Amino acid sequence: MKKPPMENSALASAYNYAAGYRQRPHTLDATEDAIELRRKFCIPTPQTGRNGSDVILDLIAAAEPGLVGNTDPNFFAWVMGGSHTTGVAADWLTSIWGQNAAIFQTSPAAAIAEEAVGAWVLDLLDLPRDSSVGLVTGATMAGFVSLAAARGDVLARAGYDIEECGLQGAPLIHIYLSEDAHASNLAALRYLGFGEANFVYIAADTQGLMDNQALQIAMKKQIGPKIVIATAGHINSGGFDDMDAIARVCKAQNAWLHVDGAFGLWARLLPEKSHLTKSIDMADSWSVDGHKWLQIPYDCGFAIVRNAQAHRKAMDISANYLNRGPHDGRNPTEYNPELSRRARGFAAWATINALGREGIVTLIERHCACATLLQKRLAGVSAIQIRNHVELNQIVLRVDDCDESTRMLAKRLNIKCGTFVRTTVWRGETVLRISIIENNTDIATIIKLADNIERLIKADQCE
Numbered sequence: 001m002k003k004p005p006m007e008n009s010a011l012a013s014a015y016n017y018a019a020g021y022r023q024r025p026h027t028l029d030a031t032e033d034a035i036e037l038r039r040k041f042c043i044p045t046p047q048t049g050r051n052g053s054d055v056i057l058d059l060i061a062a063a064e065p066g067l068v069g070n071t072d073p074n075f076f077a078w079v080m081g082g083s084h085t086t087g088v089a090a091d092w093l094t095s096i097w098g099q100n101a102a103i104f105q106t107s108p109a110a111a112i113a114e115e116a117v118g119a120w121v122l123d124l125l126d127l128p129r130d131s132s133v134g135l136v137t138g139a140t141m142a143g144f145v146s147l148a149a150a151r152g153d154v155l156a157r158a159g160y161d162i163e164e165c166g167l168q169g170a171p172l173i174h175i176y177l178s179e180d181a182h183a184s185n186l187a188a189l190r191y192l193g194f195g196e197a198n199f200v201y202i203a204a205d206t207q208g209l210m211d212n213q214a215l216q217i218a219m220k221k222q223i224g225p226k227i228v229i230a231t232a233g234h235i236n237s238g239g240f241d242d243m244d245a246i247a248r249v250c251k252a253q254n255a256w257l258h259v260d261g262a263f264g265l266w267a268r269l270l271p272e273k274s275h276l277t278k279s280i281d282m283a284d285s286w287s288v289d290g291h292k293w294l295q296i297p298y299d300c301g302f303a304i305v306r307n308a309q310a311h312r313k314a315m316d317i318s319a320n321y322l323n324r325g326p327h328d329g330r331n332p333t334e335y336n337p338e339l340s341r342r343a344r345g346f347a348a349w350a351t352i353n354a355l356g357r358e359g360i361v362t363l364i365e366r367h368c369a370c371a372t373l374l375q376k377r378l379a380g381v382s383a384i385q386i387r388n389h390v391e392l393n394q395i396v397l398r399v400d401d402c403d404e405s406t407r408m409l410a411k412r413l414n415i416k417c418g419t420f421v422r423t424t425v426w427r428g429e430t431v432l433r434i435s436i437i438e439n440n441t442d443i444a445t446i447i448k449l450a451d452n453i454e455r456l457i458k459a460d461q462c463e
């Protein structure tokens with residue numbers, strides 16, 4: 001192959017970036033950054049073409065000041081993964097190969113890679129092996145796909161054909177979810193034509209999880225089609241709904257149970273977390289990310305549906321020119337909402353292959369051990385209050401039970417310690433939520449973080 005002219009600048013910059021991530025600045029002043037980024041990106045519409053190498057150099061110069069260090073072990077701000085290098089290599093090949101993972105015939109390799117990854121995901125998560133798996137952009141879309149299948153299926157159980165008759169005029173579907181469920185579920189439901197009239201918010205406990213008693217009472221009040229959305233890994237607390245109890249209620253009520261397990265579902269690989277993940281396989285559908293705990297490069301999520309027929313009915317795109325050949329393999333478009341799409345199975349296949357089951361277990365165990373260590377260290381700091389039951393990788397804390405002191409600690413960690421943290425508001429309080437999920441974050445990183453927090457709190461007390 002002829003060497004592409006932009007190869008040197010793109011490759012060199014990639015190596016530099018990967019090698020230097022530990023030194024990357026972690027603080028962003030959003031206002032100044034936006035001005036600087038606009039100055040370089042928002043130039044007049046290019047009228048004539050330019051040399052590719054020059055363009056790539058300009059892109060690097062424009063983007064680098066605004067890149068966020070989420071591939072750095074000291075990144076704790078959001079529940080985001082760090083892009084495994086093997087997945088990145090596969091992602092580069094995906095771009096070079098330029099495959100369209102629409103149907104089997106547009107890329108047999110991409111279609112079968114997705115089939116293989118789907119089978120691995122079911123095996124790793126120990127979910128019903130005949131479930132169908134759609135490779136989507138992330139957990140929001142995985143929720144969308146799963147809930148589309150749920151919508152069609154619960155209406156079919158009520159004798160209504162949504163494909164034939166549409167949503168208008170359909171029986172009212174009640175959808176039960178925690179008042180503290182992840183916002184992406186509500187977004188997915190809105191895309192599917194649902195609104196507040198459909199939602200039944202169930203009171204949440206201090207960890208954001210559903211009160212089972214309240215769920216049971218609420219479900220008994222309504223007749224007709226029902227969908228329940230449970231959480232495996234709450235965005236703040238990392239907590240799990242009581243899957244066993246919820247699955248039983250759903251069965252009794254003939255309701256579809258969907259599990260939002262964007263990151264937490266991977267805890268199912270850990271025997272020591274089985275008290276959290278027990279009976280998760282009793283659900284009807286599951287959404288889980290590849291680009292969070294699994295470190296598959298963005299974007300990657302899995303929509304998993306027990307009833308493959310309901311999944312296909314909700315997603316399939318049919319047209320004469322897309323007809324299957326008699327010997328074709330799986331058509332990816334039957335399981336996700338797009339036709340032309342990136343062949344995201346290659347990066348997923350490569351990352352899972354590089355980690356293996358043992359690698360995934362080690363990664364998740366390490367992050368959970370990091371969270372437990374941090375909790376233990378901070379439990380000895382009287383100014384700090386921990387707001388969640390630390391079972392997974394999330395720690396939610398407050399300083400002096402005061403919004404301003406909590407914000408101050410976050411600011412100082414970012415400015416003085418090379419850490420990237422963010423505060424959020426949860427249950428009416430400003431809290432510092434530390435998400436331990438980046439590929440390279442280890443015990444040494446957490447000891448340094450704990451030392452820094454202790455030092456900053458002590459310095460504050462002396463001031």
Ligand SMILES: Cc1ncc(COP(=O)(O)O)c(C=O)c1O
Pocket residue numbers: 079137138139140141182184185233234235260261262263289301
């Ligand atoms: C519990 C939960 N559900 C859904 C999502 C949405 O996932 P994504 O950003 O991959 O669409 C997130 C994101 O953090 C999450 O934590």
